[in-house]
Amino acid sequence: GGAAVTYTANLKDQPFYVGIKRLEKSAAVLEEMFAELYTKGDVAYAQRQLRYLHRLGLQNKGYIGFLLGGCFFAILAIIWASLYHPAEDVCPFCLASLQSTIPVYRVLLMPLIWLWCWAGVILVFKEYAINYPFIMSINPYTELGTDRCIRLASLFSLFLLFNFALFLAAVRTGFEPLGIPFFMYPLALLIFGIVALVSPKGSFHFKSRRFLAQVLLRIVVAPFGPEVRFVENYVADVLTSMTVFLRDIDYAVKFYATGAFASSEAVAKLDETYWLSAPLVTAIPSWFRLQQCIRRFYDAPRGSNERLTHLLNAFKYFLSLLAIVLAAVFNYTTVDFSVISLWEPGKIVWFTVLVCSTVYGYTWDILMDWGLLERSPDAHWMFPWRLRKHRIYPYKAFYFFAAAFNLVGRVAWAFTIVPHGVFGKLPRAVSTTTMAAIEVLRRAQWSLLRLENEYTSNAANYRSVKDVPMMLHTEHHVGFAMEQSKKLAKRWWSLSGATVGLLNTGVTLAALFVIYRQQ
Numbered sequence: 001g002g003a004a005v006t007y008t009a010n011l012k013d014q015p016f017y018v019g020i021k022r023l024e025k026s027a028a029v030l031e032e033m034f035a036e037l038y039t040k041g042d043v044a045y046a047q048r049q050l051r052y053l054h055r056l057g058l059q060n061k062g063y064i065g066f067l068l069g070g071c072f073f074a075i076l077a078i079i080w081a082s083l084y085h086p087a088e089d090v091c092p093f094c095l096a097s098l099q100s101t102i103p104v105y106r107v108l109l110m111p112l113i114w115l116w117c118w119a120g121v122i123l124v125f126k127e128y129a130i131n132y133p134f135i136m137s138i139n140p141y142t143e144l145g146t147d148r149c150i151r152l153a154s155l156f157s158l159f160l161l162f163n164f165a166l167f168l169a170a171v172r173t174g175f176e177p178l179g180i181p182f183f184m185y186p187l188a189l190l191i192f193g194i195v196a197l198v199s200p201k202g203s204f205h206f207k208s209r210r211f212l213a214q215v216l217l218r219i220v221v222a223p224f225g226p227e228v229r230f231v232e233n234y235v236a237d238v239l240t241s242m243t244v245f246l247r248d249i250d251y252a253v254k255f256y257a258t259g260a261f262a263s264s265e266a267v268a269k270l271d272e273t274y275w276l277s278a279p280l281v282t283a284i285p286s287w288f289r290l291q292q293c294i295r296r297f298y299d300a301p302r303g304s305n306e307r308l309t310h311l312l313n314a315f316k317y318f319l320s321l322l323a324i325v326l327a328a329v330f331n332y333t334t335v336d337f338s339v340i341s342l343w344e345p346g347k348i349v350w351f352t353v354l355v356c357s358t359v360y361g362y363t364w365d366i367l368m369d370w371g372l373l374e375r376s377p378d379a380h381w382m383f384p385w386r387l388r389k390h391r392i393y394p395y396k397a398f399y400f401f402a403a404a405f406n407l408v409g410r411v412a413w414a415f416t417i418v419p420h421g422v423f424g425k426l427p428r429a430v431s432t433t434t435m436a437a438i439e440v441l442r443r444a445q446w447s448l449l450r451l452e453n454e455y456t457s458n459a460a461n462y463r464s465v466k467d468v469p470m471m472l473h474t475e476h477h478v479g480f481a482m483e484q485s486k487k488l489a490k491r492w493w494s495l496s497g498a499t500v501g502l503l504n505t506g507v508t509l510a511a512l513f514v515i516y517r518q519q
Helices: 020-038 043-050 061-083 095-127 145-173 184-198 206-220 230-240 243-257 264-299 305-329 337-342 345-369 396-416 428-457 478-491 495-517
Strands: 373-375 385-387
Touching (some): 095 428, 230 243, 230 264, 230 428
């Protein structure tokens, strides 16, 4: 018969957030014993049999560094173009043209910010062994991972920054290299994004894109489709933070379809039609989340407390929808507290709903999504709460910082769900972009604590069991590292690397030529 091996790591007496190094040591001992008994001493094969294969760490730092170096030069070009002061500000080479085109650039900018954030989020999850692929039903063999996320984000950042540098230089100087109209630059960037999104199998991480498309489809059919999983819940929550991005897609399509790029008069006509559809687009993510809550209410056992939880969660999204509808119907575009006594009753109702929605959402984040507080038996009667005892991240200060920044982010979120924007004295392009970026950063931080809470307590009851398999550290996985090393030796001198290098050099020189030729 076969030999039996039992290896028990003495982890019961350790803190809840067990150090990664101790788990690595325990796993290494088990792998060596398994290799000795079952794989004829082949540790690499034993690792492939035992470990939960997971991509961790940057496998091609040179390639990523090269892309980021190109981004640095692009940022310098943008700064130089911004400091250039034209003799005349005559449209179409004027500030108005720049502001009208910013929403088109945000179509790629917002997902790009989120991609960088997601790379950082999963890096933290891996550092603290939070098994997010298990919780989110992600195939660990096909997911992007930290390395691929950063590579993809670096590549898109390079294209975005250099494209914007050329566009900004053309708008500020009035010089269009090769006779290419400046409004073609953002259009080219949109086409590049669309091609990457719909490219066939074998390019731009097709399996990851297919998985995301399947998740989005399940979100759309949530009321009548299959049961809601945690990954659909999570992605729909992220979409509620991307309302500006969704509105920008609508704007970009109309911007080029109607020819609004041609003149300021055409942009004014576009605004009249755009603000009719913007509230509907803004409401889509909250509507989907509301439908998910209703579906989960229906699936929950009758008479259980879980049903009440889903109803309370649904009310949160109902408040968001109500704030969006009131702002759109009555055209509330500014918040001026100096004349608050002159506010009409409708505006007071709208602002009250907006504040209630923000406070309700923040409270839900702290108490339900994060489960940050628990009752303390020895606390003061006026505040019988304490920071929950079971925590993954070792620093208490992080939890307090997260709670404070989440409040700031929730305020920014409140402004993003108002289709018109509410900062009357700031250019809309500046205020909307800033608020949208803050909200995306808030959602990334929210993700760290949301999945931690789901990992430790099965907070939303998406799993039938509370326990989650431990995700082991596999950065030094021998077999995987050997397979990657063969590819890395060729990748630096590959055709794609040479193309990016030529692009960096050519576009940098072109941007500098455009700027200095006009001085």
